[in-house]
Amino acid sequence: MEVIPGDIQAFAEKYTSPEGDLLYRLHRETYLKADQPHMLSGHVQGTFLSMVSHMMRPRRILEIGTYTGYSAICLAQGLEAGGMLHTIDVNEELEDMAARYIAEAGLTDKITQHIGKAAIIIPELNETFDLIFIDADKAGYGMYYDMVWEKLRPGGMILADNVLYHGEVVLHETEQSNNAKAMIRFVEKAVADDRAETLLLTLRDGVMLVRKK
Numbered sequence: 001m002e003v004i005p006g007d008i009q010a011f012a013e014k015y016t017s018p019e020g021d022l023l024y025r026l027h028r029e030t031y032l033k034a035d036q037p038h039m040l041s042g043h044v045q046g047t048f049l050s051m052v053s054h055m056m057r058p059r060r061i062l063e064i065g066t067y068t069g070y071s072a073i074c075l076a077q078g079l080e081a082g083g084m085l086h087t088i089d090v091n092e093e094l095e096d097m098a099a100r101y102i103a104e105a106g107l108t109d110k111i112t113q114h115i116g117k118a119a120i121i122i123p124e125l126n127e128t129f130d131l132i133f134i135d136a137d138k139a140g141y142g143m144y145y146d147m148v149w150e151k152l153r154p155g156g157m158i159l160a161d162n163v164l165y166h167g168e169v170v171l172h173e174t175e176q177s178n179n180a181k182a183m184i185r186f187v188e189k190a191v192a193d194d195r196a197e198t199l200l201l202t203l204r205d206g207v208m209l210v211r212k213k
């Protein structure tokens, strides 16, 4: 199911600052070489991530789900001087491609790539994060929320991608995939958490913002 109609998406892209050559080439190479290229955040959502990061000027960012590095590069653009983004992915096959574009973007000293399961790596990170982007296995979102909460500073923000899950979240439950059901459990968990303020944006496949009070 298409969440945003194609002509509306094209209009949004037209009035969003250009993607830029490096991200355009990363986008293209991902579509040519990687499995499930629709997973990449893309032009409009990538600009949104960059905007949030520029507004927050974070010192530490955590990303769960690197894929080919598109969203990591967007998020790292707003880091304050001396800041660091930690990004985790279980798929080692895409590590080199992401690293190549991160280097070309001049961000090697601002982005640390971790290869392995997020549930193993998150507890190993001795950091307090300002901004956390959850964009990995959908069944894990609720667990990642609990795992990162104490590592998120008060006033910090969690962004969670794909919370509309291609629009399946509003279908009858007999028509929902397990991933859509996991997204519903996740957004219900976040909105019921009185330590948090939430906003569900209908951006692309749905992005939930969770601010730690």
Ligand SMILES: C[S@@+](CC[C@H](N)C(=O)[O-])C[C@H]1O[C@@H](n2cnc3c(N)ncnc32)[C@H](O)[C@@H]1O
Residues within 6 Å of the ligand: 039, 040, 041, 042, 064, 065, 066, 067, 068, 069, 070, 071, 072, 088, 089, 090, 091, 116, 117, 118, 119, 135, 136, 137, 140
């Ligand atoms: C939707 S893609 C990430 C897209 C990327 N954030 C972007 O916007 O360009 C999801 C990624 O999560 C990774 N992943 C899935 N399960 C994982 C796990 N348990 N731990 C770490 N990474 C995982 C996949 O290998 C995949 O690369």
